[in-house]
Amino acid sequence: MSRTPQFFRRTALPVYACLALTALTSLTGCSDASPSKAPAAARSADSSATTGSPAPDPATASAPSSPSGSGAGSAKSASPPVHVSIPSLGIDSAVMRLGLNADGTVEVPPADKGMTVGWYTGGPVPGRPGPAVLIGHNDTRFGRAVFHDLKKIAKGADIAVRDKRGTEIHFEVTGRETASKKAFPTARVYGRTEARALRLITCDGAFDAAGHPVDNLIVYAEKK
Template sequence: MSGRGKGWGIAVAVCAGLWLVHSGSENVTPPVPSAAEAFAAGPRIHTDAAADPLPPSAPVRLRIPEIRVDAPVARLGLREDGSLQVPPAGDRNLVGWYRDGTAPGAKGTAIVVGHVDNAKGPSVFYSLGALKKGHRIEVTRKDGRTAVFTIDAIEVYEADDFPDEKVYGSRDRAELRVITCGGGFTKKTGYRGNVVAYGHLIGVRQA
């Protein structure tokens, strides 16, 4: 898992904040999770019990109603240097899933990524940092089932302090990580870290 974590650290280099650089703005930046949404703050609301994991099936669509995300899912692999591929920057409404990892809803840790912006403006996960504990993430799968996750925490990390095992490590239940660029921003370096939403499976809707 450490290699995968290192790979995502390399991938952070693409988090330039293209729209912010293009518009010349440092005053308009994506929402940043508050300390109240971190694990260290403890559960703010009752945590729903975990649902039994599903058999593996590829995701085809992801929805986050609270921030109006409704996007198709593309499959991503690894580059030659071991870093995770990213969705094409030109598509502002596209999510990427690490295809060689866990499928959302199956036992383990599923990894989903998306851009925060591109040269034309905010992209699919621009508002990820505005989510709260208890909000829902819905992933429709190829088998027709929709896996429903509740958010356990939203945290932001600097690139040099990214907790590989915490984010990517395998779990005994069905969990989800949604990752985008975030943290501090400068025109010179772009985004200096990542926002990570942690969730676990709480239910399944049949087709």
């Protein structure tokens, strides 16, 4: 892999956090990326985070090397996700595809699609080995967004992902954490595992001087 995607910047919204909002708005949405980087392994379908204790890392983890085995190619051959629901939170959303921006940062849903979840196509399809990543806004300048209530999700909650073929795959929440964008837990989110894992990511926390949330909320789940 030639470039590693970065987590949110002001100009190119990041991976695994929410999108940038107008700084002067009173809404909570996501914003600038931290200097943390997502490893190249995140683009391989069998690389994923270990879903153990979700306690925050004291510092940004180093990026794991891209593993061998089933990779992005096998993810492409699988049926992509088209819908996600979290009944306990009342979340019911179509899923759009997200790739990389020209500068290597991960795309996020546009602000006018704040109620739509995005799937990062550089990782595995949900239900395959590795960390499938779904990204959603907390708020945008248009108002409350799809992952606004994600912080309320409980351990054991059900997440249902339907693929293009109509197959519904269920995941169980194993934990969640709030992590500083300056110390993103790369190893936990991207570390190698055979688990069929799912990560949901949005913004969280207090605001910096520019009005941007300083943290990311990460939800960890595994296929039932």
